[in-house]
Amino acid sequence: MSSSAPTRAPSYAAVLRTPHAARTFGAALLGRLSYGMAPLALLLAIKDASGSYSVAGGAMALFGAASVILSPARAALIDRYGPRRVLPPMAGLYAALLTVTALATWNPGVHSPVLCALAVAAGATTPPLGPVMRALWSGLVPDRELLQRAYSLDGVAEELLYVTGPLLVGVIVRAGRPAAAVLAGAVLVFAGAVALVSSPAASRTHASPEPLPADTPAAPRLRLHGIAALRQAVLVTAAVGLGLGALDLLVVAFTEQHGRAAAVSWVLAALSAGSAVGGLAYGAVRWRSSGRVRLPVVAAGLGAALLVAGLSSRLYVLVAVVAVAGLFVAPALTTAYLIADESVDAARRTQAGAWVNTAFNAGSSAGTAAVGLLVDRLPLGLCFALAAAPALLCAAVTARTGVRRSRPAGAAARGGVSGA
Incomplete structure (x- = not known):
């Protein structure tokens, strides 16, 4: 409980004025913009390369399933080793797979199993930027009322990213081709992840700040x-x-x-x-x-x-x-x-x-x-x-x-x- 409750509810501006909050949040949003772009960009790129809506739909279903099913496991790695050690290689691998997918779909003629395999691999390595940012909010603004506003601001911003992302894909596709939008998503997610872990706020968040007992499991599993x-x-x-x-x-x-x-x-x-x-x-x-x-x-x-x-x-x-x-x-x-x-x-x-x-x-x-x-x-x-x-x-x-x-x-x- 807080011993000094404020007389007025804190504002959204107070959230962003918290030390390191604006920088950390901005970096997370930069990377998460890729998530607003990736589904549509991948769908269009795979459809162009394969010439089939069914192949594109199947690949995206595999991408989504791999991303969703393995999300808790990826988050467990973050909790165990901390974002600074896990997020850059995870985001780098995800960005590399998106880049390979973009190159593979730049011209038509790629075999469907290859496209589906790339989609599964990319989905499996999707870095959990949203959960990481929300965990960082808890350290940045320990006051519960301020945390409520931080989560609300985070949710609204994420909603806007999922509106902005497809619009950005449309602009890129009109100027070039869908594979270029996939490539842009790769750049955004890697740049955002690196910027996020470079924030001082990321150094405060580590699942195990103290040595763990010998009988502790390899990761702090959540059941x-x-x-x-x-x-x-x-x-x-x-x-x-x-x-x-x-x-x-x-x-x-x-x-x-x-x-x-x-x-x-x-x-x-x-x-x-x-x-x-x-x-x-x-x-x-x-x-x-x-x-x-x-x-x-x-x-x-x-x-x-x-x-x-x-x-x-x-x-x-x-x-x-x-x-x-x-x-x-x-x-x-x-x-x-x-x-x-x-x-x-x-x-x-x-x-x-x-x-x-x-x-x-x-x-x-x-x-x-x-x-x-x-x-x-x-x-x-x-x-x-x-x-x-x-x-x-x-x-x-x-x-x-x-x-x-x-x-x-x-x-x-x-x-x-x-x-x-």
Whole structure:
């Protein structure tokens, strides 16, 4: 607990005025811009080289699966050895693989298995810049209110990167070819990673500042079954990802059904704008309730908005409702990352954040795949309802579990690792 609580909630400017914060955050954003570019750039480059959408789609599915599945393992390496020792070689290998992919796709005619193998290798080595930055935020701004604003700012900035990245790819493709955009992503991620670890903030974060006992495992493994709060955050975040992954495809189906296919970008832009506004507003509020209480509420808000979106009869109504849904996206992720940070010790913060990140990405992929199987077989309104169901169900289950666990007076004292 802080003994000197401020009379006013700290501002976002106060976050960036923290020593080394602006420099570290800027470096992380530079590298993470590559993640906003890579999916579209790789998809277009592989499609150009292979001449097949199915090959490009399969390669990108492999890229995403390798990135998501191995994310906790990569984060464990960061926690064990520290970002300065692990991040540069990991980012260097990832950038090298992107460069090889760019060269391989510069001209058509590359065999499909080669492209798929490169995609898997690149996905497996994706450096966890987001989880590393969130772990660094915990060291830079130990005050919990300021950390909430830091995570909100981080989430909103990341949202904007995923809007800016594809636009940048479009500019590069128009001026040259998709492989050049892949090459640009390689340069960005390596430059950002090197700049990040050169910050003084990176030297403070190491999983094992003291010698470890002889019987300590090679890496400080994080097991979800022993940390109830982190399990809740991962479960709800996966449900949020499911809903948003489904929404992307449902928006495409809705606009095509209404003869306005070109308007899909406006609907998704409304989602991003809503998320940015919601994230900034959420981070600026001094909340009295705990993150474990707030998380089911914001997840339920997102689920309810998705449910209402299925009732939309006109495009402008869908745009408005999707913007409302966006208001809950950044708050849900911010709260989940805060819970993850509070649930573990400093030696496993990167892994905890990576688990939340993995849950969201895996949920998003699963949501898109599931709706892809259903959208031609079921009414669109029912598909929206099914997309909303995981968030609503998880919100109800976790809220009920939280109430039940809050009753025993000694429960907090038995929290073990998950205690704050």
